[in-house]
């Protein structure tokens with residue numbers, strides 16, 4: 001995720017900012033920049049690439065004198081990683097500079113309005129809209145201009161802002177994107193994350209949604225979005241710097257699991273407009289959507305599992321045949337790609353060698369490829385004909401969680417869009433599904449809050465040798481991901497089976513006490529899966545069931561039940577996967593495994 005650091009005080013700002021940004025490097029970024037008021041004007045230096053480039057360009061900050069400044073490391077969202085898109089961004093006469101973390105959902109209409117009023121843009125970012133919008137509302141009072149902007153924009157943001165006409169102040173605001181401020185005897189600091197300023201102070205103020213802070217060298221004032229001054233209490237940070245990088249969580253994987261409600265919101269909300277789904281980046285007219293005869297989904301690992309889920313969803317609601325393939329198979333098996341076949345590749349990193357090869361193979365055969373990608377500017381994002389980004393931010397743990405959840409959302413949106421355009425989904429059903437989608441973030445949050453219960457259960461299985469995950473339909477796809485989560489980080493052998501397949505061989509592996517995790521969220525398949533549970537239980541299995549609230553019948557066949565809240569059956573994966581992620585995580589923690597960096601695995605598999 002992007003990083004923000006700002007400083008105002010008695011020392012040179014640039015070295016403090018560079019040092020703070022270096023502490024946020026672990027979060028991943030693709031460009032860096034700083035704005036410092038040099039006594040006359042706001043000077044900006046920024047560049048694509050590592051922080052080292054910025055350090056070299058500024059001679060470790062020496063070329064940017066001044067005691068007020070803001071800095072940023074960017075993880076590209078709107079627009080590729082480039083010098084122009086790097087932050088900070090100016091207004092047109094370079095008297096305002098802005099750094100931004102988050103996504104402005106309504107940036108396009110705002111940009112159009114600003115252009116019609118004569119504003120010129122030099123980047124593709126949503127952030128530049130903010131710089132011009134602040135300029136538009138600025139009549140000499142920064143607080144007034146900023147709060148007006150907060151009323152106009154939708155989405156998530158943490159902002160650091162400086163004004164040449166107010167060189168003794170920094171302004172910072174936030175909504176749904178973290179921001180803290182702190183103070184010591186040498187000045188005041190803003191940061192998107194604690195590690196950036198831990199060296200200077202352990203007393204920090206957490207800025208809440210829709211709050212504004214005005215920092216001077218020796219004091220800070222806090223305001224509501226309605227410009228009313230408020231008081232806040234500081235929090236003393238006890239974490240060491242390693243814990244601080246993880247936001248206080250024990251591992252990045254746990255932190256990233258907890259980021260899933262936000263990831264889902266960020267991937268979903270910018271694509272919902274006036275009761276409809278708008279996927280501008282799809283680049284397909286309604287006629288083109290209507291003429292799709294088949295969809296091929298190609299990916300690896302967890303991304304492949306989201307493809308398996310999508311097959312059920314797309315076929316179920318849009319009635320388009322879908323074939324899902326692992327990229328390493330697809331690329332070598334001379335796939336039959338007939339006219340009217342749409343190819344979708346899915347990848348968090350956008351660098352997976354086999355997925356990239358599958359994309360190229362499809363293009364060689366004359367097929368356009370849609371990439372569902374998390375890393376902006378990655379190889380797949382650059383080479384795909386169209387890119388639908390998942391706004392999960394950087395994922396550091398090797399085991400994917402939040403990017404997986406974001407991919408599911410992107411695929412649900414596609415399925416619903418296709419279904420609606422092809423006349424397969426009535427407006428009323430479509431609206432109900434939209435409501436269910438919007439409820440997912442809070443439902444995920446609720447499931448995450450059960451972590452203690454799952455941890456206790458997981459502790460009983462740290463010595464397990466084999467675990468089986470079973471389910472039917474979408475529940476089978478969920479089982480595949482639950483099984484992968486467990487095995488890749490805990491090194492416990494686990495397998496996922498379509499529950500109906502058990503009798504065809506696997507059931508002979510069940511012994512007294514073998515753990516079988518049965519996923520049963522699909523009402524129409526519930527009784528079938530229940531029978532399979534009874535069968536394995538009769539052979540000594542310990543049965544963990546994941547099912548919908550109200551399905552208490554399951555308690556007859558299961559030894560331990562986790563209930564998920566009610567949602568549309570097509571979205572059950574987004575909820576049922578949460579306890580399974582937590583289960584895999586806590587088993588691995590209980591075994592003392594290196595959860596974030598499991599042996600033999602890499603985050604980005606750039607070789608075949």
Ligand code: M6R
Pocket residue numbers: 300301302303346347348349350351352355398399400401484488601603604605
């Ligand atoms: O970056 P990608 O999404 O293309 O990566 C695909 C797989 O390598 C990835 O999902 C892998 O299976 C993860 N370790 C799963 O947690």
